[in-house]
Amino acid sequence: MRFGREKNEQRRKKDLEGSLEALRREAAEAQESGDALAEAIAYNNIGTVQCDLKDFEAALESYLKSAALVPETATLDEKITPWGNAAAVARRVDQWVEATAYSLRVDALATMAGDAEQQEVATMMMALVRKQFGKKNFAEPLDAAMAMLPEELRPHVRRDLHADPTFRKDAEAK
């Protein structure tokens, strides 16, 4: 049974490595043809496969490369996806301030677009990082993460909501 499990694992790894190769070819072709969005999507998918291979450092690099490639004309989802993925992997590799900054990017982009659903995605992502730091200690890393954002995005972050979510008791008292 153990032997079979290892064999399945090897097969799965080989499949994933095959996907990785195909996606790298896709990224190279997109770069050659000057299709920045296709290249960004390929790098995002490369990151996801690297994540499945547990190569989290490489996955983070791929997601950040994807985020940098996404053109201004892309849809909100296309802009947000690599930042959301980068935040998840940054949490995994203990880069918590960076994870906060990537989550804030999602928040700012969603707020700028007035997309309530994506704002909630950002709210949940911020809950994850706030939990890691603890509510009382969160202001400092939150400000450090804010400082990592491009200046034009900062005003769109719902900083107050993330810094001090209202506890139930307080909310009920209001």
Next chain:
Amino acid sequence: MTESAGHPLLALIESALAPLGARPMGATDEALLVAYAELEMELVWTDLDACLHGTDPAHWADAVAERVVHLAAEARTDTAEPADALATLLPVLWGESSARDLARRAPDVLAFSQAPGLITTLAAPTVNGRRFVQRAELESLGQPAPALVAAALGNLRARTGEDAVQMLRGDEAGLSYGLACDDGLDSSRLLILPDLLPQFAEQGLVAAIPARDFLVAAPFCRPGLAALRGLAQVAHDGARTMPQPVSGDLYWISRSGTARIGVSPAADGRPHLDLPQSLAEHQAQLAARGLW
């Protein structure tokens, strides 16, 4: 593992302790995996330092593994009087994949199914952490299994502070909550969620429990709908990337029952939710009563 968080050796230690995907560690491999399956231990730095001291770095993983096996042996003999044990039992939630591994590695651990696709084990505190109650202990505890589960849920309720339930958002655009108990058991609080947010006990709540110590939720009503996508995203991403993953799906829970809401990635990046028929019917009933 809280003591080791952020230390450069964390990766090494985590790889040494990684449940069930652990790399081969020679003679101690099987013993380590069984120990890990039956127990959850806090390894404090002084303890690790002692076991790594004077050891060639090439053998650190083996040294940690041997220490864990030794602690496991100690913890197995660490039993309390039945009355004390009942007062300290706590529920620990496992997702499908980790539950399968647990059943294979430690088939004697007492396990219950209280929600679809999840199992609950009962943890008793030890000097170094927690150990899971075994089937063979049922008789000595002098209580039927349902009474043990009820006691564990009661203990969990008692140790959930009033400020543990955090409102993440509470405006016209959305309503969502998160837990912040810092005891490594927030996912277990899925089972007592209707007690923690009794104002939604009838509609129920939809919760994401991607990892052992994380739970976010939204009420199953119109103001909570905006949070569903966020919950699905966090469940899906968190179960793939967080330590001690539980589930990439969502769970609906009310005082009248539970249901699993499957989450699958869609081509456009937005996670797809597979709402079970029972929940669609519940929604129709709520609407008919003006509660939706």
